[in-house]
Amino acid sequence: MVASDELLPTAVLRQIGDKLYEKRKFAALDVEQLIKRLAAQNDQHRIRLIIDKLISEYSFSSQANHRKGALLCLAAAAVGLGEPTEVHLRQIVPPVLASFTDQDARVRYYACEALYNIAKVARSTFILFFNEVFDAMFRLCADSEANVQNAVQFLDALIKDIAADCTNFEVAAFIPKLRDYLRVTNPHKRQFLLSWVEALDSMPNVKMLPHLPALMDGLLSMLAEPVREVRTTVAKCLKDFLAEVRAAPEAELSAEFFSRLTATVVDRAGSPDELTRLTSIHWLRAFVELAPDRVLPHVPAILGVVLYNISSHNVDIQRECADANAALLRLDVAVYGAAARGAAAEGASGTGVTTAFGARVAIGKLDIPAILGTVTLEMRSEMEATRLEALRWLHFLLARTQELVLEQVGRLLPPLLDSLSAPSDAVVTSALGVLAALADCPGQFNAVLVAFLDRFRGEAGFALLQRSGSSLVRRLCSHLGAAAVLPELGGILQRDTDMSFASTMVSVLNLILLTGPELAELRDQLRRAAVDPAGAKLFTVLYPSWCYSAGALLSLCFVAQAYDHAVEIVHAFADLPFGAELLVQIDRLVALLETPCFTFLRLQLLEPRKHPSLLRALYGLLMLLPQCNAFRMLNARLQAVPTLELLQLEDGLGPTSGSHMGGVARAGQPLPAEREGDVAATAVVATKSEWAAFPELLRVFRAAQLRQYEAYTEQRRPQPLMAIGTAGPGVTFAASVTDRPTTLSTADKGGVPYVVSPTAAAGLAADATGLPGHVGTSASASISVAKLGAGAPGVSSGMPARPAAGLAGTSGDAQVAAAAEAEEDSAADATVRGTSGALGGDLSFSDNPFLTPPAAADIRQMQLQQPQPAAPSRGQLQHISSVGST
Structure with a gap:
């Protein structure tokens, strides 16, 4: 084994860890010269031993100066090798990269410097460590020390040059790492990553476009970066990529490419950042224009995305959305064009398809139910522009894919009808246009009008009816034709089970018929009903539904100049139940007679001999009214009729039973005695002269009025009594189903006022004791009979109990007098209370916003005109007294 001092001189070893940079630098130069000599001798073994010694004894030393010296010497060794091989680099590079995470900033700086020198020498061989080096640079690009950041920038520029020159650079292996790093939020790191995206895109040997779907989300997320430099850089980068997409051959961009990109961009289009939304929508518009068949x-x-953002307050986003929306609306045309070109090409070989087939295939590729779901959602938006474009899309789809749209009509109608109550008139107009187009579809006319009428039900619907109901109906008549809409609405209301709603709607429709400019032609037809079969048919069609509002029906007769029948209707009230609501309707009718729509009628009053039934009808109305403002107004009008003309009438106004242009007696009235023998001749004359089956129509009116009365009374039928007993001497009580005892009263709101008299109370008491009698009922929810004995006022009639002279223990005459007086007062009070309840219900003045209600004094006068109960007989009062004493 070679000794340490044989590998490196002792002086060099001592200088490697010196605290002075110059001495460490001299040591590094000595190492470089030594490695050069060994490399020249090809002594790879000693070279490996020297590098190992530097790593083991200095690179991971606890002393920072040793680590700094080791980095300098390792870089010097790489330089001394000249062209280090992969084996050498795998020995040298890892400890240098490990120093990138050192706690000492100077060590990190020397690590960047060392790696820079190693990479500069190794060049293409260094690309093997690209991913590891990129990780190290990514960590230090946002270092707290400016010197370290500068060192990383130098190293980064060198690595980019090496990657650009390298032919074996594996971009595909690097993209997942880049995609993950793009999620960071540090602006320095984002800038570093963007520089690499731009560098890779500019490399001639690298194709970045196929990898764009993986990077798109991260790039778009950087558009919301607060640092301006980052936003500018990423915007430029995305602009360059879009230009490349536009310029790329169609074959290079697969359907999957567009699918992945579109999904990412759609997701980012919901960002709260405006620049992100603007860029995303711009990309989506480009996709629709570039590859319509693939999106x-x-x-x-x-x-x-487009419909939601088209209401943005940002003008640029609005403009971009408008362009994208226009591109989408042209989509079927664009695909049709592509299909047509393909068909033309195939047609030369005899395998082409027709243009129409191509168009059907194109529209068939669209997911119409999903598009309708989007449109339905956006029609509920509170933003005007969004709603308008959603309605435009519904109209567009209805024109091109009617069958598919009609399959979804159930979920389309509610938001479409809700648009009628939008504050924007443009939205309402557009919604009415779509509604009319939907009604024009086969089999949809009745269903649409039923849904249209249902929109006016309930509190919200009534508020809409008050606010803009008349305008909506008139505009719908303009779209679909008043001759089709009004009879259909009348037929729907005729079948409606909610009498109150039907009556209210008929009143509204009648006012529209009388005053709407869109219905002027119908009014002209009605005025010519006697000579025009179309007018007579219209009168007959509207009549059944107009029966639910007596005032509306009378005005219909006046417009059609069916004055004889109007007389019959007025006389019919002699034996039909009615309440204050009829008087209110007559009040409104009198006000309508003073409007321009009845100018012709007022002029006819100048010729009473030609129109005697008109005078009879108006005088009949006058007799029905109490002496209120309406009475005075109508009376003043009738007083203006020329007196000389009235005197010249052969029999004044003639008999009270009218005839229909042929002398037919009023329905239900006997013929005059002198004409009873000529019934057959009269019938023949009537058949020829009557333009409508008025007797049958009168029966329809009577039946409708009775159904209304029965519906009201049935709805407000009182709860049955549970028990009748005594609570003390001379006191009899009745307990009802409810726990809260109430007095016998008039009908609840909406019902016909009905006064409970002592006669009915006597019958009630007789029924309770097993004696023969009649139980009186009312439309009240509960009935309570209190204090029928001594010291009680009898039976309460919808008013608080009053002290009375006493029934039990007094003489019969006194009982009769006291009871009669109490009955008179309590009946009047009960009538007032009951009528007020009726006016506050479904047929109140506020239900029709189109006319001014009568004054309060007139209302009371109307109320006092209600039928009063007969005074009880002496026997009945004695019977009450006997029950009380028992």
Whole structure:
């Protein structure tokens, strides 16, 4: 074995670990000269021993100066070898790389310097250690010492030169490491990595484009770096890559290449950083334009990104999204063009396909359900631009893939109808256009209008109806034609089981019919109904649904100039149940008669001999109204009728039973005695002259009004009584299903006011004691009878109990007088309370925002016009007294 002093002189060994740099440098020069002589003699054994001695005794010494000297000597040994072989490098490089992690900054600096000298000598052979050297440089590029960072930069530049000159550089093995390192957030390390990406991309012997999908995510993430230099560098790098993608031959870029890139870019397009989103959308637009056939599977995801970001406040992002959206809308055309070119090429050999087939294949490649899912999601967005483009896409798809869109109509209609309540008028207009296009599809007209009407249900729907219901219906009529929409809506409402909703909607539709410019043609048809079959048919079609609102039906008759039938409707109220809601409707009708839509009717009042039934109908309305503002308004109008014309009428206004242009008696009324023998002739005249089956229509009206009344009463039917007993001397009580006792009262809101009188109370008491009688009921939720005995006011009728003279223990006359007085007051009070409840319900003034409600004084006057119950008989009151005393 060779002694240590035989390998290296003692003086050299002593100087290697000296604290002075100059002495360590002289020692390194001596080592270099010695290695040169041994290399010249090809004494590889002694060379290996010298290197081992430097590593074992100095490289890992606890003294920093020894480690510094070892690094200088190892670099000198590599220089002395001239062209170190792989064997030498595997012996020298590892301890130098280990010093990159030394705690002493000077040692790290000398390690960079030593490796630089080794790499400069080794050149191409050094590429074997590229990955290990890259790791070491990556660790020190962000070192806290500026000298170390500078040393790494020199080493980094040399390694790049060596990699560029090396023909056996394995980029594929290096890319996974680079991809992982791109996730770091340190700006110095990011700058270092970006420099390597640019260097590799500029190397002529390296093709970086195939590796771009692996690096894309890391590059895009750096766009959000706060340091401006990093953002600028990565933006330039991405711009260069996109230029290479555009210039690359189509054969070099596979479908997988675009698929991986698109998935990564779509994911990064959701970043909160604006530059990242802008760059991502720019790349997506480029993909759609460059390779439309290869990004078809990703169109739903791309569309989602574009629609979401098109509402960005950043103008550049808006512009980029608009361009990308336009490119997507042209997508089927672009693919069609490619298919057509392919078909033309194949057509020469007799194997081509038709252009139409090519177009169908192109659109068939798109995932239409996924695209519709994206569109549906974005239609619910609160951002106007996003909603508009989503609606535009739905219209686009409906025009090109109608069958596929109709398969998804169930999930498309809710967000489409929700768009009708958007604050933006542009969104509402676009949504109505799409809704109209959907309704034009085969078999969808009724379904769309049903869904349209359902949008007005509930509290939110009623708010929409108040805010813009009239405008929506009118614009829908403009799109689809009022002659088709209005009868269809009427038919849907006729079949609706919610009478309150149907009545409200009919009132709205009637007002639109009377005032909407879009429905002027329908109004003209109705005015010519007597001579125009189309107008007569329209009247007949609308009539059944208009029956749910008596005021609307009367206005329909007035427009169609069916004045005789209007008289019949007014007289029908003599035996039909009605409440304050009818008076409110008449009030609104009177107000409508003063509007321009009824100018022709007011002018006809100047010729009463030609239109006697018009006067009878208006006077009938006048008689139904209490003396309120509407009464005074209509009375003033009728007083303006020329008196001389009225006097010249042969029989004044004629008989109260109207006729339909042929003298037919009003339905349900007997013919005059002098004409009873001529019934057959009258029927013949009616058949020829009547333009509608008015008797049948009147029966339809009566049936509709009765159904409404039954629906209200059924909905508000009271709970049955559970027990009747006594609570003390002279006190009888009734316990209902509810725990909260309430008085017998009028109908709840929406019902017909119904006053419970002492007559009904007597029947109730008789029923409780097993005596014959009639139990009175109301639409109240619970009934309670209190204090039927002495000192009680009888039966409460929807008002607080009042002190009374007493029923039990007094004379019969006094009982009758006291009960009659109490009944009169409590009936009036109960009527007022019940009517107020009705007006506060489904048919309240606020339900129709289109007309001003009557004044409060007029309401009370209307309420007091309700039918009053008959006064109880002496026997009934005696019976009450007997029950109380028992």
